[in-house]
Amino acid sequence: MAKLLRMAGRCWLADWRHAAGCASLLAATAQVCAAEPLNLYFFERPPYAVQRAGSDEVHGLSATPAAQAFKSAGIAFRWVGMPTMRQLVTLKNNGAPPACAVGWFKNPERELHFKFSKPIYRDKPTVALARADYTQASATLADTLRQPGLQVLIKDGFSYGPLIDQLLIQSKVERIVTSADSVPMIRMVAAQRAHFMFAAEEEAAYLVEQAGVPTTQLRTLRFTDLPHGERRHILCSKTVPDELIERLNKAITVEIP
Incomplete structure (x- = not known):
């Protein structure tokens, strides 16, 4: 976000020819600021995502690396429990604040409506x-x-x-x-x-x-033509700026084949 803020600050010095581009940048900056802490949706599903009793913390095979990525990237977030289908509907609504969800597979249809981080876990077959x-x-x-x-x-x-x-x-x-x-x-x-x-x-x-x-x-x-499990990602709404996705990707250090 600091990068966005620096760029937005320079926009105040731009002439009228750059007004439209600056307006878009300022809008994106406002979205990031307004979205902190970012909602990170999860559905309780052991062993992928489990909420600790009496705590706001969520851990698991996909929840733990996702939380570590947000923390390492310096992006404030809060866990929000939500059924899986409602997650997609909520994140597909471009009028809603920027938000993400944890542990989703990536496919061509979803890439039309959402942004994805690097993989954070790969399933067994x-x-x-x-x-x-x-x-x-x-x-x-x-x-x-x-x-x-x-x-x-x-x-x-x-x-x-x-x-x-x-x-x-x-x-x-x-x-x-x-x-x-x-x-x-x-x-x-x-x-x-x-x-x-x-x-x-x-x-x-x-x-x-x-x-x-x-x-x-x-x-x-078990089937012999299913040798590898699918990769799980952090899925985000289109309103999440690319800069945040880049920061998350840099913070995801685990190498998923």
């Missing part, structure tokens, strides 16, 4: 949590999704990464779309309302435990 009587899975997800009558439970508005998203689009699999969170979704699979759902390997066992579903009712599927 995605797995599928399937009902126990589903035994027809192939070695690859691509072949599995070609099976007639297959039903896959999908969370509304979620990206499962470019590869899985594309395979779902190319296949004719029946997608059962829900706004429910992961734990209720597991119960839906166990109740045979779909054949399987996707989950990050890091959280699969935790989710099953939280759902209270006997492990005999579910099985974990």
